[in-house]
Amino acid sequence: xxxxxxxxxFIQGGVDKLFFTGSTAVGRGLMALAxxxxxxxxxxxxxxDATVIRADADMEKTVSGIVRAGFSNAGxxxxxxxxxxxxxxxxxxxxxxxxxxxxxxxxxxxxxxxxSKTTAWIxxxxxxxxxxxxxxxxxxSPPV
Numbered sequence: 001x002x003x004x005x006x007x008x009x010f011i012q013g014g015v016d017k018l019f020f021t022g023s024t025a026v027g028r029g030l031m032a033l034a035x036x037x038x039x040x041x042x043x044x045x046x047x048x049d050a051t052v053i054r055a056d057a058d059m060e061k062t063v064s065g066i067v068r069a070g071f072s073n074a075g076x077x078x079x080x081x082x083x084x085x086x087x088x089x090x091x092x093x094x095x096x097x098x099x100x101x102x103x104x105x106x107x108x109x110x111x112x113x114x115x116s117k118t119t120a121w122i123x124x125x126x127x128x129x130x131x132x133x134x135x136x137x138x139x140x141s142p143p144v
Contacts, residue, residue: 007030011030016040017041020042020045023045027045030043051069051085053085055090057090066084
């Protein structure tokens with residue numbers, strides 16, 4: 001269900017708090033719906049800011065940061081990295097290192113599975129649990 005439908009359904013359904021990451025337009029609508037109830041509402045609208053990778057970038061630190069930002073919480077984070085602009089002088093080097101780094105990722109609970117680097121968090125009935133799965137993440141190569 002898209003956020004423009006899910007958010008109002010949750011609010012009208014009587015939730016006590018709503019956390020929304022999505023478009024500014026939908027966020028404004030949710031604010032209007034939450035206002036009469038004084039519903040606790042956390043908004044993180046907009047996003048998808050680009051990362052610019054310059055020719056003089058420290059490639060090891062850059063790749064590490066991009067992988068962490070792009071795959072933390074299984075890539076479902078408002079601060080997750082989605083858009084990259086890579087200088088042509090370092091594009092091939094960056095792509096090779098990024099590809100290598102992502103091939104080593106494992107999906108799972110990094111608190112209990114040391115080899116895991118990404119964790120998918122699922123909120124259910126106010127309890128936080130993790131989605132665990134053995135093997136590689138199904139989406140090993142991020143868009144570049």
